[in-house]
Amino acid sequence: MKLLTCPINGTRPISEFICGGELELELDPQACSDEEWAAQVFNRPHNTPCVKREWWCHVPSVTWFIVERDTGSDRIFKTYLYSDLVEGRV
Numbered sequence: 001m002k003l004l005t006c007p008i009n010g011t012r013p014i015s016e017f018i019c020g021g022e023l024e025l026e027l028d029p030q031a032c033s034d035e036e037w038a039a040q041v042f043n044r045p046h047n048t049p050c051v052k053r054e055w056w057c058h059v060p061s062v063t064w065f066i067v068e069r070d071t072g073s074d075r076i077f078k079t080y081l082y083s084d085l086v087e088g089r090v
Contacts, residue, residue: 006058007065007081020055023066051077066090 002014027040049072056067056079066085068077084090 004056004067004076005079006061006063007079007084008063009058009061012058016059018057018059019067020057020064023053023055049073 003011004014004017005011006017027036029037032040049070051068051070054067054069055064057064065079065081067079069075070077078090080090
């Protein structure tokens with residue numbers, strides 16, 4: 001069974017989580033056209049293996065947090081709350 005560690009609820013089965021997508025996006029969805037936004041979401045090299053920061057949610061507790069994950073190996077390096085990133089604790 002694959003496990004993921006929520007910074008609030010601890011290590012849980014991956015089936016309790018959903019991925020909300022990349023944290024860093026190039027365009028602001030409020031400041032670009034529909035065509036530009038669609039190109040960013042659907043036409044980017046999402047499958048290029050690298051370490052990415054992604055939004056994840058622990059569904060039972062509705063806890064949103066950041067996961068640093070290698071998309072090539074699916075290895076998870078760390079998980080933390082967004083507030084830790086903003087306040088420089090990461």
